[in-house]
Amino acid sequence: MKKRLITTGLLLTTFGVIAKPQTITLEVPTMNCPVCPITVTKSLEKVNGVTDVEVKFEERLAKVTFDDEMTNTKALIDATTNAGYPSLVKE
Numbered sequence: 078m079k080k081r082l083i084t085t086g087l088l089l090t091t092f093g094v095i096a097k098p099q100t101i102t103l104e105v106p107t108m109n110c111p112v113c114p115i116t117v118t119k120s121l122e123k124v125n126g127v128t129d130v131e132v133k134f135e136e137r138l139a140k141v142t143f144d145d146e147m148t149n150t151k152a153l154i155d156a157t158t159n160a161g162y163p164s165l166v167k168e
């Protein structure tokens with residue numbers, strides 16, 4: 078996780094900028110039909126600080142980009158869980 082943070086920082090070369098965009102991938106194993114990704118995407122987009130959501134239905138994955146000053150992994154997991162789709166961070 079720390080390694081990924083450093084890589085992101087280097088790519089953006091945004092030293093001194095407060096916002097630190099982070100990307101995580103969540104596993105959402107209970108997505109079982111083509112409508113599920115829509116619900117999951119909406120639940121994540123509603124979280125303050127989320128800037129991008131990319132759900133892959135076939136792989137049951139949700140890639141989320143967010144500002145880690147505004148939200149965190151737990152809030153993202155809570156968002157999908159509250160929408161009916163428990164998720165966990167993909168290692």
Ligand SMILES: [Cu+2]
Pocket residue numbers: 108109110111112113114
């Ligand atoms: Cu469905």
